Every structure is written in structure tokens, then in C-alpha cells.
Amino acid sequence: MADRSGIITLHGNGLTLAGNEVKVGQAAPDFTVLDNGLAPKTLADYKGKVLILSAVPSLDTPTCDMETRRFNTEAAALGEDVEILTFSMDLPFAQKRWCGAAGVDQVATLSDHRDASFGEAYGLIIKELRLLARAVLVVDKAGTITYLEIVSEVGDEPNYDAAIAAAKAAL
Template identity: 65%
Template structure:
């Protein structure tokens, strides 16, 4: 399993660590309208940006950065997943001027978090991570950010999404 810290303290990740070359595991999350969504609801290349909470500075910056870059990536869908409530995600998107961003909530049962090995046991939040899944549902890029309050490697993730396209 990936080993991460949150604010300098070691935390326990639940679920299974995924690796490049693995088939993306199944999961169910909630959209802002409370409808259930799964990976196969989105086609083509998917860049999955995982954040602990949209209401924090690094998560806000990460979500903005990937969504701003999305306009330059034909055929790539950016999915932002957190354990925030769908209502909070919708409010954040409106306040951030990102009404078209796809934010998905794993709050209900941590299905995504456990499937991808990013559910933080002690906090019931998701660890910061980035995954790229190609159109065949194969994982082509994985980054578990070792300190949850740090930024991911944006350039590496965006380059991986371009190559997977």
C-alpha cells in the first residue's frame, strides 16, 4: 500500500493500491444531483483528480488547475472526486465559477476510495492522488501524493493524459 502523511502524521489507507497497467476497479459515487455515477459513465481518457476537500487551498488550486487545462485536452474528461457532500461540491463549483466541472462525492460509502486505495481510515477523507485511465479502462498513470497537503505533479499527470488519448 501507498504510505502517506496528512499534516505530517502517518495515516492508514483503506482498500487496494492500483498500479499502472491495472484495469480500473469499479466504483459508485454521487453526482451533484445525487444520481449515482460510475467510471463507465464517462468515455475516453479520464483524469481522476482526488482531493481531501474542495474547501481547502491546495484542493481548490488542484481542481482549478486541472479544469483549466481540460480545455486544451481534446478527448480527456477531468473527474474530481472527494468525500465532500454533493451539496458542498455544487456550492464550491458555483463560487469558483466552474459550473461545468465534474465533481463527484464518495461520501456515502467510500466506494471509490476503497477501490483505488485512497480512503483515509482515521479521517474518512480521501488522500490526494491523481489517476489517468485510458479509453480501455486501463490505468496509465498513478500518483499517490506522499503528503496530503502537498500539490500533485500537474505536468506529469497532464502529459500522461495527453499520451493516453
């Protein structure tokens, strides 16, 4: 596991990413996270689906809120062969509360708080904060990463159109 700097900033200040760097074309690494009912979820639970993996620092921040609501809106148009998973270090209870308050029901929110398994496997742990960096990945039905965007300024939104186009191309 290597540390990487010069990739992301928060309010213009450089941060360090920890974990294993992933690249387009490689097999998506496995992870173990918790769903809102505290059940473990792994990559294998979504086998055969195109996945949009959205990593956010915390659902209780404005940009993460907007991003997750946007993907929730886009989900219906993508169809049942696409699953959108949003990962954060938020506790499962907080994710469940947030989803209920926001009316988010098309995106699965998954908590990486216990082991940082997703963050380590995808190289998205912000070392200084122990939060996930904002990133969007698309994984095709065969389990290959076909799209990756690590948002350079943590407070900025990702390129939704590019991620959605990549998910449609992977169908």
C-alpha cells in the same frame, strides 16, 4: 481490503490508507459515486474517454481548491476526449456550491461520501479521517490505469505536468 502505512503523511504525521491498492497497467476498478444532482455515476458512464481521476480530501481546503481550479483551466486544452473527474467525501450539495463559487465548469465533481466506493476501489481512504488521500490517476480509453500519483504529503499539490502528459499520451 488491506491497510497500508508509510505512503502518506499530514503535516509530517503518518496516516493509513485503506482499500484495494491499484497499480499502473491494471484495469481501472468500477465505482459508484454521486454527481452534484445526486445521480449515481460509475466508471461505465465515462467509457471511451481518457480520464484524469483527481482525488482530494475536501474542496473547501486551499490545496484542493487550487488543484481543482488548475485542472479546470487545463481541461479546455485537453479536448473533448478527456474527462477530468474530481472525487471527494464532500456532500454533493457542497461540491455544487463550491463549483458555482469557484467558476469550475470543466471538471465533474463527484461525491464518495455515501459508500466510499471510489476510495475503497482505489485504496485511497485515509483511515484515520475517512477522507480521500490526494491522488491523480489517468485511465486510457480501454479502461487501463496508465498513470498513478499518490501525493505523499496530503497538503502538497500533485505533479500536474506529469498527469497532463500522461492523459495526452493516452489519447
